[in-house]
Amino acid sequence: MNDKPRFDFTIHATDGKARTGEIAMRRGTIRTPAFMPVGTAATVKGVKPADVRATGADIILGNTYHLMLRPGAERVARLGGLHGFMGWDRPILTDSGGYQVMSLSDLTKRDENGVTFKSHLDGSRHTLSPERSIEIQRLLGSDIVMAFDELVPTTSTPEVQAAAMARSMRWAKRSRDAFDAGGVHAEGAAIFGIQQGALDQTLRGDSAGALIDIGFDGYAVGGLAVGEGQEAMFACLDFAPGQLPADKPRYLMGVGKPTDIVGAVERGIDMFDCVLPTRSGRTGQAFTRNGPLNIRNAKFAEDTGPLDPACGCPTCAHPEHGGSRAYLHHLVRSGEILGAMLMTEHNLWFYQAMMADLRAAIGEGRLKAFADAFRQAYDSHAERV
Structure with missing residues (x-):
C-alpha cells in the first residue's frame, strides 16, 4: 500500500471544458467525473458496502458533523477508523461539518475561532473550529479532507457574502496548517480547499486566488445547490471552475439532480456528491433514462416491467424475480x-x-451530443412527481 501515490490526478481527455481522468490514491483509483454516494453516518443508507461498490462507486462521502456527535470521532478511531468501522476499503472523502453546523444545529455563537452550537440530537454544546474539524477528519481516517468554511445563503447581502468568503479563506489557511501538522495522516491523505463567494464572479475569483496561494490537492466549488436554482447555478459554473487550477480536481459540493450533473460536467466539474439517489429511493422515486418516476403511482400496480429497461442493476435485470x-x-x-x-x-x-x-x-469527443440526448430523453418523458 505504501508504494502507491498519496494523491495523483491525471487528465486523460478533454471535450470543451469537460475532462475525464483518474485520481490515484493509496486506497484505490477514482475515475472522474465521479459521483460519491453519501454515507452520512458511516452508512450509505439501505445498501451494504459491497453492494455500493458493485454499483461502480470508487469513493464515498462521510459526514464530520454527524459522526462527531454519534458515535464520536475518537470512538471511530479506536475501532479502526471509518474504513474498518463500516467495512469500506476504498477512498472516503469527509466533509468539514461546516454546512451542517450552520443548517441543522441551533447555533449559539459564530466568530473567528469557529462555531459553537447545540447538537440536534441532545442539545449538548460543541465547538467546531478549523483545527477541530481537521482533527475529527484525521481520527476518522479520511482520504480526502475538506477545509472548514463558512457558508451563507446566496440571498445574503453582498457585505455578508464578502465577509463570509474572507473568513472562509482565513479558515482555509488554518485548516491547511492543521492538516500539515497531522504527521502520518497528512502523508497519506489529501486536502481540498473550498471556493466561496455566492454567485459573485469577483468574490469567487478572490476566493480562488487565496486558495491557490495556500495550496491544496483539489478545489471545491462551495455554496451552490442551496436553493438558487439550476439557471443561477449554471451561470456561476460558467466562470467559477475556470478560476481554479486546471491541473487539480474540481468538486461541486452537494450536487445533484442528473441534469445538474451533466451540465456541471460540461462546465468542467470532476467530482460530485448528493443525498438525492438514496433519499429518493427511500421515498419511492426512481431515476431512469426517461426521467424520474414515482413508484407509488397506481398505474404501476400491475406493471411487470423493470424500473428502467436499460439499467443493469440486479433489480432491473431480473424483474421476474422480485424486481418488477x-x-x-x-x-x-x-x-x-x-x-x-x-x-x-x-x-x-x-x-x-x-x-x-x-x-x-x-x-x-461526443459529450455535447450525449448531453443533449440525455436532457431530451430525461426532460421530455419525465413523469412529473
Missing part, C-alpha cells in the same frame, strides 16, 4: 424496508452508469 414495478409498488406502498433498499440500490446504479456514460462521451 408492480412488486416495488407494493413494497413501497406497504412501507416494507425491502422496497427502500431495492429502490436505493437502483438509483445508485443509475448515477454510476450516468457517470460512466459521461466519461466515455468525453473520451470519445
Whole structure:
C-alpha cells in the first residue's frame, strides 16, 4: 500500500471544458467525473458496502458533523477508523461539518475561532473550529479532507457574502496548517480547499486566488445547490471552475439532480456528491433514462416491467424475480424496508452508469451530443412527481 501515490490526478481527455481522468490514491483509483454516494453516518443508507461498490462507486462521502456527535470521532478511531468501522476499503472523502453546523444545529455563537452550537440530537454544546474539524477528519481516517468554511445563503447581502468568503479563506489557511501538522495522516491523505463567494464572479475569483496561494490537492466549488436554482447555478459554473487550477480536481459540493450533473460536467466539474439517489429511493422515486418516476403511482400496480429497461442493476435485470414495478409498488406502498433498499440500490446504479456514460462521451469527443440526448430523453418523458 505504501508504494502507491498519496494523491495523483491525471487528465486523460478533454471535450470543451469537460475532462475525464483518474485520481490515484493509496486506497484505490477514482475515475472522474465521479459521483460519491453519501454515507452520512458511516452508512450509505439501505445498501451494504459491497453492494455500493458493485454499483461502480470508487469513493464515498462521510459526514464530520454527524459522526462527531454519534458515535464520536475518537470512538471511530479506536475501532479502526471509518474504513474498518463500516467495512469500506476504498477512498472516503469527509466533509468539514461546516454546512451542517450552520443548517441543522441551533447555533449559539459564530466568530473567528469557529462555531459553537447545540447538537440536534441532545442539545449538548460543541465547538467546531478549523483545527477541530481537521482533527475529527484525521481520527476518522479520511482520504480526502475538506477545509472548514463558512457558508451563507446566496440571498445574503453582498457585505455578508464578502465577509463570509474572507473568513472562509482565513479558515482555509488554518485548516491547511492543521492538516500539515497531522504527521502520518497528512502523508497519506489529501486536502481540498473550498471556493466561496455566492454567485459573485469577483468574490469567487478572490476566493480562488487565496486558495491557490495556500495550496491544496483539489478545489471545491462551495455554496451552490442551496436553493438558487439550476439557471443561477449554471451561470456561476460558467466562470467559477475556470478560476481554479486546471491541473487539480474540481468538486461541486452537494450536487445533484442528473441534469445538474451533466451540465456541471460540461462546465468542467470532476467530482460530485448528493443525498438525492438514496433519499429518493427511500421515498419511492426512481431515476431512469426517461426521467424520474414515482413508484407509488397506481398505474404501476400491475406493471411487470423493470424500473428502467436499460439499467443493469440486479433489480432491473431480473424483474421476474422480485424486481418488477408492480412488486416495488407494493413494497413501497406497504412501507416494507425491502422496497427502500431495492429502490436505493437502483438509483445508485443509475448515477454510476450516468457517470460512466459521461466519461466515455468525453473520451470519445461526443459529450455535447450525449448531453443533449440525455436532457431530451430525461426532460421530455419525465413523469412529473
